[in-house]
Amino acid sequence: MRSSFDQGVTEIERWKWSRPDVSVYTSLVQGLAAALKVSDALKMIDYICRVGVSPSEEEVPFGKVVRCPTCMIAVAVAQPQHGIQIASCAKCRYQYELVSGDITSIDSEAISMDLPAWERGLRLLQLMKQSIPAAVHSIVVQTPSGMARTQRFATETVDLPAQKGERVTIASAVPSNVYRNVGPFKFSPKAPNVYPGEPMCLTNHENGRESLLLRAPVKDGKLSLLNPSVLVPLLAVLVAGDAASGIIDPSLPQFLVVAAISSFGAGATLNTLVFPRLNQLPQKSVDATAIKQKLLSQYDLLQSRIKELKEAAEKEVWMLARMCQLENKIFAVGEPSYRARRTRVKRVREGLENSLEGRIELIDSYARISSMIEIEFEMESDVLAAEALSNVRWRLQAEANDEAERLLSSQPVTTEWI
Numbered sequence: 001m002r003s004s005f006d007q008g009v010t011e012i013e014r015w016k017w018s019r020p021d022v023s024v025y026t027s028l029v030q031g032l033a034a035a036l037k038v039s040d041a042l043k044m045i046d047y048i049c050r051v052g053v054s055p056s057e058e059e060v061p062f063g064k065v066v067r068c069p070t071c072m073i074a075v076a077v078a079q080p081q082h083g084i085q086i087a088s089c090a091k092c093r094y095q096y097e098l099v100s101g102d103i104t105s106i107d108s109e110a111i112s113m114d115l116p117a118w119e120r121g122l123r124l125l126q127l128m129k130q131s132i133p134a135a136v137h138s139i140v141v142q143t144p145s146g147m148a149r150t151q152r153f154a155t156e157t158v159d160l161p162a163q164k165g166e167r168v169t170i171a172s173a174v175p176s177n178v179y180r181n182v183g184p185f186k187f188s189p190k191a192p193n194v195y196p197g198e199p200m201c202l203t204n205h206e207n208g209r210e211s212l213l214l215r216a217p218v219k220d221g222k223l224s225l226l227n228p229s230v231l232v233p234l235l236a237v238l239v240a241g242d243a244a245s246g247i248i249d250p251s252l253p254q255f256l257v258v259a260a261i262s263s264f265g266a267g268a269t270l271n272t273l274v275f276p277r278l279n280q281l282p283q284k285s286v287d288a289t290a291i292k293q294k295l296l297s298q299y300d301l302l303q304s305r306i307k308e309l310k311e312a313a314e315k316e317v318w319m320l321a322r323m324c325q326l327e328n329k330i331f332a333v334g335e336p337s338y339r340a341r342r343t344r345v346k347r348v349r350e351g352l353e354n355s356l357e358g359r360i361e362l363i364d365s366y367a368r369i370s371s372m373i374e375i376e377f378e379m380e381s382d383v384l385a386a387e388a389l390s391n392v393r394w395r396l397q398a399e400a401n402d403e404a405e406r407l408l409s410s411q412p413v414t415t416e417w418i
């Protein structure tokens with residue numbers, strides 16, 4: 001292990017250890033596993049995964065990467081101090097509201113799967129594509145600033161996407177107060193087919209899992225046959241097929257049904273094709289975001305590779321410790337007939353050591369690139385924000401000085417009377 005002597009800067013001269021290189025870490029992990037100190041070896045692997053992060057309690061983590069609920073690309077980072085932020089996605093060009101905080105209460109309820117016969121039929125005919133919610137949840141998320149926000153949504157399974165006390169980020173469609181003015185028109189950069197503020201995706205910071213959310217059913221309400229999303233496809237099928245004679249009153253002139261469908265159709269075209277395009281952010285406004293999000297996607301990919309490698313390395317540490325223990329046992333028994341087995345165990349152990357070495361080297365290089373991306377990202381966002389903040393402080397100070405000078409100069413000069 002190399003060390004450098006840090007001189008002259010502080011009053012107390014002290015030793016400053018440079019970061020050990022990967023071969024030192026590898027020998028440490030292998031040695032600790034051989035000494036059956038598995039938890040220490042695992043801790044060491046954890047250090048290698050986080051380049052430049054001090055292993056103390058008071059660390060400042062980079063944050064959790066949050067994805068766009070529509071196209072699932074990495075769009076933003078939720079840092080520990082972040083509460084509510086608006087993120088734009090460079091791919092779909094819509095905006096989302098990200099609410100990050102700890103869950104202070106969660107109230108979940110499984111909902112019955114009894115569907116009316118007609119709704120089951122529509123699903124069978126693939127006319128209703130929405131997923132069937134299995135559970136509905138009401139959660140209260142408290143942001144770091146202390147503000148609490150309640151959210152109600154459903155999930156496709158009865159599993160809870162997060163538990164009380166866990167930190168989460170909920171990505172929702174932007175609320176109606178977020179819009180851009182184009183001439184006399186107001187365009188809301190809200191994703192299509194969702195209500196303003198509707199929760200769409202939950203990211204659990206503890207386990208890193210993302211859960212897509214469904215719209216919670218109206219309390220004690222059932223989907224009605226007269227709902228346009230049900231009526232239009234139903235009528236289309238009925239008019240096209242022979243079933244029309246059975247269900248629709250034969251006296252109802254067919255042109256009336258066709259007219260109804262076409263008018264619904266025109267509304268549907270506006271709603272599904274025209275408005276969503278107009279609501280998208282202009283391409284130019286997301287160009288800078290696109291570069292940042294590409295970087296973030298690479299970071300996300302590296303992090304998941306590191307996670308996979310770490311899990312595999314941890315398994316190997318356990319196996320290595322097991323092999324070493326077995327070798328010790330065979331050695332302690334001292335039976336000459338065990339010689340062949342001992343050679344076999346030794347061979348396996350060496351194989352594990354080599355594989356572990358390769359993995360640690362990969363983790364180290366991935367972690368290094370990850371840290372470089374973190375630096376780029378934080379230089380772009382945090383340093384700019386910090387600079388802006390300090391500039392504001394300087395400007396306020398300068399303005400205060402100007403004001404003081406102006407007041408002083410406006411005072412009548414009295415010195416000559418003294």
Ligand SMILES: [Zn+2]
Pocket residue numbers: 068069070071072073089090091092093094
């Ligand atoms: Zn998107």
